[in-house]
Amino acid sequence: LYQAQRHRIAATIQAHVRGRAQRKNFLAAKAAVIMIAKHWRRLAAQKRLAMMRQMYTNINLACIRWIRRRQRAYRVIAAFIRGYKTRNLPQNKDNAKFLQFQRHCWLLSLRDYLPPAIMDHSW
Secondary structure (H helix, E strand, O other), rough: OOHHHHHHHHHHHEEEEEEEEHHHHHHHHHHHHHHHHHHHHHHHHHHHHHHHHHHHHHHHHHHHHHHHHHHHHHHHHHHHHHHHOOOOOOOOOOOOOHHHHHHHHHHHHHHOOOOOOOOOOOO
16 A cells, blocks of 8 residues: 555655745745835835925925015015105105105106107197
8 A cells, every 4th residue: 555655645745845945935036026125115215205305395495485575575565654654754764765766756757748859849
């Protein structure tokens, strides 16, 4: 009986040994693939993080610029209002720009009523 099944038993043992060797090779290859994939994912995540940091910096700078523009606009408007309130006083630092603007507007409106030629005596 043993002699008859000897080949079958040897084939079964060889199959188990070869199967374990193949499984060991497979697990080693699988671990290598996982390691490579992990490193590529890490590199991709680092690139995304750097890009997101750059975008955050750009957005932050844009917000700062917007805030500074608003602050400057507030200062200009507030100075103009102070100049308007003190327009009848002698020229000082508060109303100097307002008075200059008033003179400029007056000259622009005067331009529309000037004669078209110097020698024109119709007006």
